[in-house]
Amino acid sequence: MKTIRYFVFLIFLVACNVGNQIQTKKDILISDISIINVTDGSVLKNSYVVIDSGRIRSISKKTVDTSLFKTVINGSGKYLMPGLAEMHAHIPPPEVGEERINETLFLYLSNGVTTIRGMLGNPLHLELREKAANGNLLSPRIYTSSPSLNGNSVTSKEEAIEKVTQYQKDGYNFLKIHPGIQREVFDQVVETANSVGLPFAGHVPVDVGIRHALESKYASIDHVDGFLEGLVPESANVNPSDNGFFGYAFTPLADTTKIDELVALSKENAVWIVPTQSLFERWFAPISADELLSQPEMKYMPKTTLDNWRNTKNSYMEDKNFTEAQWQQFDAIRKKFIKKLQENGQGILLGSDAPQLFNVPGFSIQHEIAGMRGAGMTPLEIIQAGTINPATFFDARDEYGEVKEGLSADLILLNENPLEKLSTLQHNEGVIVKGQYLSKEMIEEKLNEIAQHAANN
Numbered sequence: 001m002k003t004i005r006y007f008v009f010l011i012f013l014v015a016c017n018v019g020n021q022i023q024t025k026k027d028i029l030i031s032d033i034s035i036i037n038v039t040d041g042s043v044l045k046n047s048y049v050v051i052d053s054g055r056i057r058s059i060s061k062k063t064v065d066t067s068l069f070k071t072v073i074n075g076s077g078k079y080l081m082p083g084l085a086e087m088h089a090h091i092p093p094p095e096v097g098e099e100r101i102n103e104t105l106f107l108y109l110s111n112g113v114t115t116i117r118g119m120l121g122n123p124l125h126l127e128l129r130e131k132a133a134n135g136n137l138l139s140p141r142i143y144t145s146s147p148s149l150n151g152n153s154v155t156s157k158e159e160a161i162e163k164v165t166q167y168q169k170d171g172y173n174f175l176k177i178h179p180g181i182q183r184e185v186f187d188q189v190v191e192t193a194n195s196v197g198l199p200f201a202g203h204v205p206v207d208v209g210i211r212h213a214l215e216s217k218y219a220s221i222d223h224v225d226g227f228l229e230g231l232v233p234e235s236a237n238v239n240p241s242d243n244g245f246f247g248y249a250f251t252p253l254a255d256t257t258k259i260d261e262l263v264a265l266s267k268e269n270a271v272w273i274v275p276t277q278s279l280f281e282r283w284f285a286p287i288s289a290d291e292l293l294s295q296p297e298m299k300y301m302p303k304t305t306l307d308n309w310r311n312t313k314n315s316y317m318e319d320k321n322f323t324e325a326q327w328q329q330f331d332a333i334r335k336k337f338i339k340k341l342q343e344n345g346q347g348i349l350l351g352s353d354a355p356q357l358f359n360v361p362g363f364s365i366q367h368e369i370a371g372m373r374g375a376g377m378t379p380l381e382i383i384q385a386g387t388i389n390p391a392t393f394f395d396a397r398d399e400y401g402e403v404k405e406g407l408s409a410d411l412i413l414l415n416e417n418p419l420e421k422l423s424t425l426q427h428n429e430g431v432i433v434k435g436q437y438l439s440k441e442m443i444e445e446k447l448n449e450i451a452q453h454a455a456n457n
Contacts, residue, residue: 025070026052028409028437032077034417035059035403038082038387039378041419049080051409054135054435056156059405071437078429079417081383082402083114083410087391088274089224089353091118091125091144100247100302101134103450104361105139108354110443111362112425114433115390115400117351118144119202119222121172135434141410143394145201146172146410149189151180157188164192174219175200183207190216205389206240214265220272220349220393223279224337228330231258235244245284249321259340265346274340274351277371278364280334283357286324289313297363299451301355309357338375342385348377348391350386366426379419409435410431 011308028051035044050069051057066072086108087421092101105128108116118125125144131137146167147153154160167175175193175234177186177200186208193200199219204226213226221227228247232238243250264404266273289310292298298306316322342348352368354361372382391401400408416424425456431438 001441025068026050027069027435028071028432029050029064029066029069030073030075030080030413031064031066033073034082036079036081036383036417036419038380038383038402043079043398043417043419047075047080049075049403051052051432051435053089054409056403056405056407056409058190059403063354073413073430073437075413077415079414079424081412081414081418082387082400082405083270083412083431084350084365084386084425084432085113085115085117086113086140086351086354086362087117087220087349087386087390087393088122088276088353089113089361090121090353090355091116091122091128091142092355094124099453102138103300103453104355105132105137106446107361107363107450108140109138109362109431109433109438110447112412112428112431112432113140113362114364115141116143117173117390118142119176121145121147124169125307126171126264135436137456138433138436139434141400141408143173145174145176146170148176148178149181149200151182151205153178154181154185154189155404157185160185160188161192164189164198165196168193168196168198171197174187174198175202177202177205177218179203179205180210183212187216201373206243209240210262211265214262214269214271217269218271219315220274221266222274222351223276224273224334224341227262227337228333230262231255231333244321245316246280248326248330251326251333254333256333256336259337260344262325263337263340264346266341272317272345272346272349272389273338274349275334275338275372275375276351276353276368277334277338277375278352278359279356279366280331281371281374282359282367283313284316284327285331286317286327287359289317292358295358298358300360300363300447300454302457304456304457305355312357335375338372339377342377342381347389348372348381349389350382366423369422369425373422379422382422383418409433 030049033047048060048064092104121144129142132139132142185396201220203394210226210230229243232250236253336432352359352364354364388401391397400410409432413429414424418424
């Protein structure tokens with residue numbers, strides 16, 4: 001009888017040991033991968049990356065026992081880089097429904113966007129931010145602005161104090177500035193924001209002007225807003241409100257010798273720039289709505305959205321003041337600004353303004369990358385604009401932005417080196433977000449579901 005009990009006890013010990021071995025298996029091993037160093041563009045070949053509990057635990061050249069991992073990804077012939085940040089994103093409002101919100105967040109992830117900066121905040125977005133942070137929502141990391149501060153929502157200094165103070169208490173990451181705010185009200189927004197420690201970003205109201213905006217130390221100015229207007233000589237004696245679409249109407253008056261002055265001012269005041277160049281090469285550009293709507297990613301958007309995009313674009317293109325020749329001049333000035341702001345300004349952040357006209361979340365970042373390349377930025381500069389620059393912007397270099405031990409496992413798997421072929425980012429082999437592996441097959445399956453849902457609605 002004692003012998004039987006002894007053997008039962010041995011079996012119990014063996015079972016416990018096996019159970020412990022299963023429980024202690026690490027999450028993911030990526031074997032024999034080439035790692036892109038986004039700080040200097042070097043490549044670390046034949047590396048083994050261990051991911052556990054959402055973080056990069058080790059990077060080594062030593063072969064690792066694959067049996068110790070729940071998931072093993074063969075990285076042979078592939079490249080690994082940090083996930084991208086979409087620094088001018090939009091999260092849908094509550095009225096579109098939970099399903100569409102979740103689909104939008106996944107569309108970002110499908111293209112390797114693992115961090116988003118929401119530029120039109122809502123109380124729901126604060127909840128989504130927490131769920132994403134806690135792992136209760138499949139989503140990129142979320143930073144969210146306050147609701148819009150514009151000429152209608154903040155009309156007095158008293159209202160500025162009240163709203164800025166409240167948004168800081170609510171927990172928004174920063175304030176969103178929209179057009180229409182009068183200068184004295186804007187100055188009160190800035191004063192209160194500084195006193196409560198809340199950054200502000202976005203548009204440059206006409207009454208404020210680009211020079212005062214830069215001196216007020218925006219965290220970022222988006223769309224290169226206000227810069228073209230800043231090139232108009234005082235002698236032109238224009239009405240600032242006649243500037244048109246982001247200064248387009250003033251294009252013939254622009255004195256490009258003033259560009260360096262504005263770039264230096266952005267550097268002096270540490271103001272980052274989010275160009276959203278794709279917006280100006282798609283929405284406000286001599287390309288037809290039909291051509292844009294024929295692009296494959298449009299199948300992920302509801303028909304009502306696509307119809308609205310078509311109607312809005314057509315109304316802009318039918319404006320008698322729009323000509324292709326002037327747009328070409330307008331675009332050339334924007335590209336000159338982008339290149340010089342990269343070289344001599346505070347720096348550039350990757351952002352496309354999705355979902356805005358013809359900018360499908362996630363997919364639009366690929367168009368933005370092409371636009372930045374067209375402006376003369378190098379592949380490394382563009383990748384930095386979507387990785388270490390956002391991490392620097394948010395003072396989070398110890399959390400994400402690189403493939404580095406201890407950082408969050410927010411990663412993109414690629415078949416080719418993006419520093420040599422940026423277009424490889426359009427066809428990733430998988431995405432890892434906070435340690436959760438989204439295989440290429442899983443991404444395609446989910447995208448097919450989103451396309452079907454859009455077609456049915």
